[in-house]
Amino acid sequence: MPRRRQRHMAGSGSDGTEDSDSSAEREQTNSSESDGNMPKRQRLTRASTRLSQSSQDTPDLKRTADHDESPPLTPTGNAPSSESELDISSPNASHDESQSKDQANRDSDKDLSHRPKRRRCHETYNFNMKCPTPGCNSLGHLTGKHERHFAVSGCPLYHNLSADECKVKAISREKQEEELKGQEESNSRHATRHQTPTPKQSRYKEQVAEMRKGRNSGLQKEQKEKHMENRQAHGNTREPLLENITSDYDLELFRKAQARASEDLVMGCFTISEKLRIQGQITEGSNMIKTILFGRYELDTWYHSPYPEEYARLGRLYVCEFCLKYMKSQTILRRHMAKCVWKHPPGDEVYRKGAISVFEVDGKKNKIYCQNLCLLAKLFLDHKTLYYDVEPFLFYVMTEADNTGCHLVGYFSKEKNSFLNYNVSCILTMPQYMRQGFGKMLIDFSYLLSKVEEKVGSPERPLSDLGLISYRSYWKEVLLRYMYNFQGKEISIKEISQETAVNPVDIVSTLQSLQMLKYWKGKHLVLKRQDLIDEWKAKEIKRGNSNKTIDPSSLKWTPPKGT
Numbered sequence: 001m002p003r004r005r006q007r008h009m010a011g012s013g014s015d016g017t018e019d020s021d022s023s024a025e026r027e028q029t030n031s032s033e034s035d036g037n038m039p040k041r042q043r044l045t046r047a048s049t050r051l052s053q054s055s056q057d058t059p060d061l062k063r064t065a066d067h068d069e070s071p072p073l074t075p076t077g078n079a080p081s082s083e084s085e086l087d088i089s090s091p092n093a094s095h096d097e098s099q100s101k102d103q104a105n106r107d108s109d110k111d112l113s114h115r116p117k118r119r120r121c122h123e124t125y126n127f128n129m130k131c132p133t134p135g136c137n138s139l140g141h142l143t144g145k146h147e148r149h150f151a152v153s154g155c156p157l158y159h160n161l162s163a164d165e166c167k168v169k170a171i172s173r174e175k176q177e178e179e180l181k182g183q184e185e186s187n188s189r190h191a192t193r194h195q196t197p198t199p200k201q202s203r204y205k206e207q208v209a210e211m212r213k214g215r216n217s218g219l220q221k222e223q224k225e226k227h228m229e230n231r232q233a234h235g236n237t238r239e240p241l242l243e244n245i246t247s248d249y250d251l252e253l254f255r256k257a258q259a260r261a262s263e264d265l266v267m268g269c270f271t272i273s274e275k276l277r278i279q280g281q282i283t284e285g286s287n288m289i290k291t292i293l294f295g296r297y298e299l300d301t302w303y304h305s306p307y308p309e310e311y312a313r314l315g316r317l318y319v320c321e322f323c324l325k326y327m328k329s330q331t332i333l334r335r336h337m338a339k340c341v342w343k344h345p346p347g348d349e350v351y352r353k354g355a356i357s358v359f360e361v362d363g364k365k366n367k368i369y370c371q372n373l374c375l376l377a378k379l380f381l382d383h384k385t386l387y388y389d390v391e392p393f394l395f396y397v398m399t400e401a402d403n404t405g406c407h408l409v410g411y412f413s414k415e416k417n418s419f420l421n422y423n424v425s426c427i428l429t430m431p432q433y434m435r436q437g438f439g440k441m442l443i444d445f446s447y448l449l450s451k452v453e454e455k456v457g458s459p460e461r462p463l464s465d466l467g468l469i470s471y472r473s474y475w476k477e478v479l480l481r482y483m484y485n486f487q488g489k490e491i492s493i494k495e496i497s498q499e500t501a502v503n504p505v506d507i508v509s510t511l512q513s514l515q516m517l518k519y520w521k522g523k524h525l526v527l528k529r530q531d532l533i534d535e536w537k538a539k540e541i542k543r544g545n546s547n548k549t550i551d552p553s554s555l556k557w558t559p560p561k562g563t
Helices: 015-034 040-057 059-067 095-111 163-189 199-213 221-237 248-268 272-278 330-339 367-378 438-452 465-485 493-500 504-513 530-543
Strands: 291-294 297-300 316-319 348-353 356-362 393-402 405-415 422-424 426-429 517-520 523-526
Touching: 163 248, 199 248, 316 330, 356 405, 367 393, 367 426, 393 438, 405 422, 405 438, 422 438, 426 438, 438 465, 465 493, 465 504, 465 530, 493 504, 504 517
Parallel strands: 291 316
Antiparallel strands: 291 297, 348 356, 356 393, 393 405, 405 426, 517 523
């Protein structure tokens, strides 16, 4: 049997698996050749006889099998997605080999029996719901952009409209928005700090004032009766009639706000990847990984990551949680896990306290691992643009250890030589560890390294939405702790920066958000708000002695040379 050509990719996790497939192929070929006592024609005759007998016994099954063109199932019950999963053994493979394979699969399942059950970190939207409005068939949407709706907020019938009317209103709103956008772009080119309204804006303001003056002061008798009949007939299942209550201009503004709110509610039911697909940023034909199998978790991805096309088009990726190699199927992952010797990230362990460890990984020494880490992080980060040029960076990988190994919690990368004193280039906490305090631990660890280096650090901009929230919370906690322990009379921003290693710009912005920075008699004063300090202290006492803090005494690290 001719040997198939093997393809290898840098950074992929399929290099070790195809070797096992080819060895299995050679074993099956040798077993078929060794059975030389029986002539080949006789073996084929007996095989055809068995097939004919089975077809006579079950003719219906044969007919359905002729129409079924689906690929064979793997031992895990899933259809194989690559050539390495297909069973290429001949029909005359020995029964002992199949029994040995089943026994190996059972042994591998027993090895993982102590692991917790895999769970999903995100729930998908249920499209089998129906609109609760009586008499509604769930067709149409208040925004005019969707074919169906499942809530009262998007029901045209509840808002006393039809689906066609909603589509017409949506088209008119889009035209108005395009016109306003064009006007804003033309005005922004010649904008000044104190720009007077243009003649067009003044005319529009006068038109709005006239429309609001022309509204009816109150409802007439016929209109009141019509409103009462609508209320008695439908009760709370329909929106009250809004015509003639206010001006047409204000009513249209209210309708726009309703449509925008219903659109936000619809988009809130989708994952971020589904939102991007609906908004047109990702087309149906583009390759985007929707889920990844990572350890005992199945994670829904948020953004597109530039994995190789042959992996991205599968929709689901299988990633080794220790070496971060990515694979095409669960069978390949199981074979890889049986041979993978990695139980923690490469590099030096620079911090350990309890089950939490931090490893320093050099992008130049461990290039493949760092590239795979960047590709994995891009699935959950929007602003990340670095994937393959990892040599100028150091990666600090935080893990949580148990009896099976050190599991990836999060990481941050840092330039070896940063001219702007950035202590973080990219930071990520894995979705299954979010909202547990690990993000603040990573940020605190980055500032601890800056203190050892005797530098003032700041994260590289732009920050992601979740990153900005985490950093603002951390800066607030650092400042309030400093205020609580401060015993002097005058507070200096420079002294705060030197003690906490936080950039003065970040300190000022945090003080302004806390309303602790005032301008009085030509000077900027820092106010010590005791109410905020007491509130922070109460939370600290309630939190107790948490393990989610960085202990400087557990750090065993010296700054790299040349930094």
